[in-house]
Amino acid sequence: LLNSHGLLKKHHDSRDSWVAARLSCCCLEIDTQRFAPPDSKQVVSVAKVCGVAHESPSVKRLRLLVADKDFSFKAGQWVDFFIPGVSVVGGFSICSSPRLLEQERIIELAVKYTNHPPALWIHNQCTLDSEVAVRVGGEFFFDPKPTDASRNLVLIAGGVGINPLLSILWHTADLHREWVNKGRGYEIGTIRLFYSAKNTSELLFKKIILDLVNEFPEKIACSLHVTKQTTQISADLKPYVMEGRLTEKEIKDHISKETLFYICGPPPMTDFFSKELERSHVPREHICFEKWW
Secondary structure (H helix, E strand, O other), X not given: OEOOOOOEXXXXXHHHHHHHHHHHHHHHHOOHHHHOOOOOOOOEEEEEEEEEEEEEOOEEEEEEEEOOOOOXXXXXXXXXXXXXXXXXXXXXXXXXXXHHHHHHOEEEEEEXXXXXXXXXXHHHOOOOOOEEEEEEEOOOOOOOOOOOOOOEEEEEEEHHHHHHHHHHHHXXXXXXXXXXXXXXXXXXXXXXXXXXXXXXXXXXXXXXXXXXXXXXOOOEEEEEEEOOOOOXXXXXXXXXXXXXXXXXXXXXXXXXXXXXXXXEOOHHXXXXXXXHHHHOOOOHHHEEEEOOO
16 A cells, blocks of 8 residues: 555555555556655545446446545545546545445545546446545535534535535534434534536436435425426426526525535636625635535
């Protein structure tokens, strides 16, 4: 395995014996300096593709088994994605919960088809058992301590910008389960997800989102928007889906001093809602946003 300086070190778990060998092979094709993060606490780990599925006509979802037991992330963060033989490093937000990594050593990514080389590799060449390397980064996350004040969350997503916000949504659900079942941990407030996409087929993770809404109706609510729907909306989605763009009024109705806002989507959307919130006197430290393209 690579240590924090990008050098090979011994690993004593025989179950992960493939890791050192395969990472050695990766290093023949990927400049090892790219594995040397500026922050020595960051971990680079080999990851093995253990699941591939189409989340939508344009988005492929990957499940990755992460080898290094020291690899961890906070809900909302992304990974640098190193592919043997591909010189360009990818950057993809994690869409799964930190709890899934803790319990199963799995992270999930959902990647839209583009001409960017890492995305092309994922859509055209990646298969089960393909091996890559990953490193966590980013300052866009929700990671409260048990003693922190209870906060409401408003999550605003556009297109594949849902990825880090789904991770945060999963994490809040896990925190709430722990609070309800064990009477400990962080007490989350309410969570409201606003999510806009071109049409219902491009609304990613619909079932996951609605399952969480139905599991915790007193805590989690969602408002889904489609801007270019050409077919009839299915009966199961109709109660949750509105045709037309998400408006600032819908967001402003949820402003309070206890509320944090997380925004991820195309830059014009992110800029618009962050500025509207500032104009409504939401403190800047209560507005978190991530722009990827």
